[in-house]
Amino acid sequence: MNQILIVDDDPGVCLFMEEVMTSMGYAADHARTLKKGLKKANSAPWDIIFLDVHLPDGSGLEAVSEFRKTPSAPEVIILTGEGSADGAAQAIRSGAWDYIEKPVTPNTISLPLKHAMEIRLARKAKSGPAPFKREKISGDSPELSDCLAQAANAAGSDASVLLMGESGTGKELFARAIHDNSPRAKGPFVVVDCAALPESLVxxxxxxxxxxxxxxxxxxxxxxxxxxxxGTLFLDELGELSPSNQKRFLRVLQERRVRSIGGGREDAIDFRLITATHQDIDGMADAGSFRKDLLFRLRGLTISLPPLRDRQGDAQIIAMRSIEKYCTRFGITVKGFYPEFLEALVRYRWPGNVRELVAAVEAAVIHGKDEPLLHPIHLPVHIRANLAQKAVRGSTPPLEDPMDQDPGTILPHSQYMQAAEKRYFKEVGAAASGTINEICRLSGLSRAQVYRLIKKHNITL
Amino acid sequence: MSILILCADGDTPDSSVANTCAGQEKWGEQPAKGLREKLVKAFGPKIGNIEFCDTVPQLTARFHRPMAAPTVLILVIDGQDTLESLISVRDFFDGIPVIIIPTFESPQTLRQTYTLCPRYIGNGDNLIHVAAVLANLTAR
Structure with a gap:
């Protein structure tokens, strides 16, 4: 029987929820404090944990990752106070499966619980004997493990996969890993980089x-x-596909046939499709710049890759592997590092994600090639400057918003659009006094889109 | 910004003989000869630093020394042997965008070039498209 743990200091809530769970056919238990909850979570195989935000000995929100790291890696559903937009947003950011506003009712509990349980059971069923070959994907954070589990699930099917995430989060590595672990692994893996190809060539x-x-x-x-x-067709930077090419590609997906330009003959084709974007593709679809009918076909499965700053502990692992890799490559003794070096890697926010971290480590190895140990002084100057600003101000340096560059500085389009979107959401959030309903009203976006964007830009309302 | 180009000199007798003797490949209508100059003409004005390697071992050796980032790698591939050598050292290209310019015509060999996950497979006869892709890659 599937097991559910309720961590809430309100005896009435615990009793009520246990009754609802039992009536739904689950085994349920409860704990009234964070400490007791964690103890129980470590001692039995739980599938789902309902976790209250305000507990006598701490915040449930801050303990989500601790619960996720317990042996059964349960899904966590947060119980928030009524209308607490902050709590809901933070719950999503902290890696919770979902959040439920109090007061809880059988209706508000049953649907998220059912979905969480279905997906968890599907993952369990898929976790067969064949391990997922993760190739060059480094890290062991719960956030990454979740994505790897989803990728393993995707590899076992032939469904289309949409990979979402900031630049440098490893979308192509995931696409490659899904292909390599799929029944099509012996077939070709063909990359189409829509951002690299001029529109006239696509x-x-x-x-x-x-x-x-x-x-x-x-x-x-x-x-x-x-x-x-x-084999597999990997369409990278999907959002760059022009409307006419979207239309033509949709037809290929519908008919599984392709016709060349200037050709009268159509050929049947059999490929698995993986797409990726760093853009808000749902927002683009809502705005009419991306076809919704195509998007529906692309997102059989969606995997959202977390930015490196949200992958606790992974920066150190990737850094150590990169140090070894570059020392070996450059023919120098593998270097150690001062504790401050790793601390600096943890404090920096890595806007360019894994790609930026690996490049920084390579630079540090080159810069410190004559030293036995790497020190923060060996890191690129822009990183050290950023960390110094943070240390002095004790807050985020103002230039973290790329739109605050000197007038005349031209940013890459993608970076500008990201920054503009983030700034827009901060402004809408302020105008709406942090109320999600009001943000939805002002922006014209759905609740789900708003939460996704809040998470994407790590915005605190 | 820099680009690293693997481009054997088409005049090199060994490479010509090797390709002829293999019996599987033949040079395209436009041989690799002169391609190096065309590449410099096409990219030189826009790219600060262009480095050439003649052979795959030279290219591999180049990766053992630090290089200016970000870099784009252009591989002028003359046939199956060169392609196989490149596939065996592809770990060095991790994270580096690759453009391939094949100077052979074998469709089977061309199919194998996808193993290197190129951003674009161009045509040595017409470098305008390669230059456009390169411009997009370097603008990121």
Whole structure:
């Protein structure tokens, strides 16, 4: 029988919830304090934990990751005070499965509980004997482990996968790992980088063309969709696909056939599709710049990759592996490091995520090649400057918002759009006094979109 | 910004002989000869630093020394042997965007180039598209 633990200091809530759980066919128990809750969580295999925010000996929100790390890695559902937007947002950020506003009723409990349990059981069923080969994906944080579990689940199916996450979070590594662990592993893994290809090229590169189809088509080309036949097509930076190419690609997905530019013949194709974006693709769909019908087809499974700053402990692991890698590559003795070096890595927020961390470690190894131990002084200057600002101000340095650059500084489009979106949400949040309903009203976005964006930009309302 | 280019000199007798003797490949209509100059002309004005390597071992050796980041890697591949050598050392390219310019015509070999996860497979006859992709990659 599936087991549920309720951690709440209110005896009435515990009793009520236990009765509801039992009536739904689950075994339930409760604890009235955080300490007792953690003790119970460590001593039995729980599937779901309902965790109150305000407990006599601490905040439930701050203990979510501790509960997630207990042996059975249970899903945590937070119980928040009524209308507490802060609590709800923080619950999502802290890695909780969901949140429920008090007062709880059988209706408010049953649906999130049912969903959490279904997905948990599906994951358990999938966790068969074959281990997921994670290749170059480093880290063991619960946040990453969740994503790896989802990736393993995705690998076992042929469903389309949409990978979401900031730049540098490892979307391509995940796509590759899903392919390598799938029944199509022996087939090709073909990358289409929609952001790298000029719009004029995307169509011919993707769908192929016949000789003479257009000026410069000196020979026919099969196109990447055909090249992916029998394997996986990885469409990176999906949001960059133009409306006309979205329409054409949708047709390929619907009919599983492709026709080259200038060609009269259609070929049947069989590929698995994985897509990735760092953009708010739902927002783009709502705004009409991305086709909703295509998006529905792309997101059989969605995996949201966490930014490195939210992956507790992973920065150290990745840094140590990178130190070893670059020392070996450059033919120098593998270096140790001062504790301050790792502390600096933990304090920095890594806006460029794993990619930035690896580059910083490479730079540190080069800079400190004559020293036996790496020190923060060996890190790139922009990182040291940022950390120094933080240390002096005790807060986030103002230039963390890239839009605060000097006038005339041109930012990359993606960075500018991210920053603009974050600034917009801060302003809407302030105008709405942090009330989610009001933010939804002002922004015209759904509640789910608002929460996703709050989480994405780590905004405190 | 820098780009690293693997481009064997088309005049090198050994490479020509090797490809001819293999019997599987032939040079494209536009051989690798002169491609190096075309690459410099196409990218030189826009890119600060262009480095060339003649062989895969030279390229591998280059990765054992620090290089300016961010870097784009352009691989001019003349056939199966070079491709296989590159596949065996592909760990060095981790995280580096790769553009491939094949100078062979074998579709089977071309299919294998996807193992290197290229951002673009270009045409040595017309470097305009390669330059456009390179511009997008370096603008990130």
């Amino acid at each position: 169509e011919s590169v993707l769908f192929g063309h016949e000789k003479g189809a257009f000026t410069g088509a000196t020979k026919s080309q099969a196109g990447l969709i055909r090249e992916a036949n029998g």
